[in-house]
Amino acid sequence: QLSYGYYRTSCPNLETIVKAEVLSSSLVDSTSPAALLRLMFHDCQVQGCDASILLDPNGPMQDSEMISSRNFGIRKREVIGHIKSVVEVACPGQVSCADIIALAARDSVALSGGPHIAVPLGRKDSRTSSSHMADARLPSPSISVDEFLRTFMSKGMSLEESVAIIGAHTLGAGHCINIVNRLYDAKPDDRYLNLAYDATLRLKCPIQVPLTNLTIVSNDLTPVAFDNQYYRDLAAGKGLFLIDSRLWGDSRTAPAVWRFAADQEYFFQVFSSAFVKLSSTNILLRSKGEIRRHCYRAN
Numbered sequence: 001q002l003s004y005g006y007y008r009t010s011c012p013n014l015e016t017i018v019k020a021e022v023l024s025s026s027l028v029d030s031t032s033p034a035a036l037l038r039l040m041f042h043d044c045q046v047q048g049c050d051a052s053i054l055l056d057p058n059g060p061m062q063d064s065e066m067i068s069s070r071n072f073g074i075r076k077r078e079v080i081g082h083i084k085s086v087v088e089v090a091c092p093g094q095v096s097c098a099d100i101i102a103l104a105a106r107d108s109v110a111l112s113g114g115p116h117i118a119v120p121l122g123r124k125d126s127r128t129s130s131s132h133m134a135d136a137r138l139p140s141p142s143i144s145v146d147e148f149l150r151t152f153m154s155k156g157m158s159l160e161e162s163v164a165i166i167g168a169h170t171l172g173a174g175h176c177i178n179i180v181n182r183l184y185d186a187k188p189d190d191r192y193l194n195l196a197y198d199a200t201l202r203l204k205c206p207i208q209v210p211l212t213n214l215t216i217v218s219n220d221l222t223p224v225a226f227d228n229q230y231y232r233d234l235a236a237g238k239g240l241f242l243i244d245s246r247l248w249g250d251s252r253t254a255p256a257v258w259r260f261a262a263d264q265e266y267f268f269q270v271f272s273s274a275f276v277k278l279s280s281t282n283i284l285l286r287s288k289g290e291i292r293r294h295c296y297r298a299n
């Protein structure tokens with residue numbers, strides 16, 4: 001099982017090292033915490049939290065999750081690789097890349113003003129990664145509320161925890177490609193967008209087939225602060241992705257949105273327990289995985 005004192009003797013300074021590196025990465029780029037938080041979700045969602053997302057395709061026959069279009073916009077994998085190299089100097093061969101991803105994500109939340117989350121450790125790294133599995137497991141921005149709830153409840157989350165974990169969208173941004181269908185070819189049930197917000201999005205993403213994939217739009221009004229603004233935005237018709245908006249439109253999830261919008265402390269509390277569940281399901285323990293020497297390739 002995972003445990004809180006897992007590296008107490010083998011790498012006592014681990015948490016201090018990761019925290020310092022996440023801080024320095026975010027001082028260079030204030031959008032770094034958002035990327036590191038999403039990286040953990042995309043790792044844990046495919047084969048469990050096993051650093052599978054970090055494996056590069058090495059050689060023409062090799063597969064990699066990063067080939068999947070669902071991983072479009074994934075950034076800062078190299079920050080984890082860098083932290084690993086610092087950790088290797090302090091405690092060679094002890095710490096998995098999967099644990100570093102989980103720690104970097106929780107430090108990203110804390111240093112953006114969110115809750116301080118205690119994360120149990122002891123994950124092992126995978127030896128493989130598959131683009132097909134990433135295609136199948138990573139959710140599209142226009143999934144239904146049913147699919148959304150199934151995704152997170154299958155990890156043991158309650159309905160409230162499911163609504164809390166996507167509150168990670170309080171940080172960061174998305175590319176036009178993920179919203180243009182809403183703007184120019186909306187599904188019949190997509191009647192959630194506030195008119196002024198819709199007009200703003202159309203200015204940022206003026207055509208249905210973006211000429212370049214460079215333009216990004218903030219997930220909420222305060223994209224570098226981990227706060228409850230995301231839920232306030234949803235309630236105001238300013239959900240960026242269709243699934244964000246649908247959480248406010250559905251009678252099952254709307255009460256949680258309402259409560260988190262009104263009570264940030266309560267959101268932090270439920271987010272913290274959801275985070276531990278997300279980062280602890282379906283992990284590789286002991287001999288089922290390995291401790292990679294380099295995060296980008298299996299040993």
Ligand code: HEM
Pocket residue numbers: 031033034035037038041072073074075139140141142143148151165166168169171172173174175176178219241243
């Ligand atoms: C059904 C669930 C979810 C869907 C459909 C979804 C979808 C998306 C999409 C489409 C983007 C924009 C990517 C881009 O255009 O670059 C995004 C960004 C993001 N997502 Fe999610 N997401 C979900 C759940 C989560 C969860 C559980 C977390 C973390 C615990 C998370 C954290 C983030 C963050 C932090 C960003 C901003 C990344 C950045 O600025 O680089 N998301 N998400």
Ligand SMILES: [Ca+2]
Pocket residue numbers: 042043044045046047048049050051052053
């Ligand atoms: Ca994984």
Ligand SMILES: [Ca+2]
Pocket residue numbers: 169170171220221222223224225226227228229230
């Ligand atoms: Ca925010």
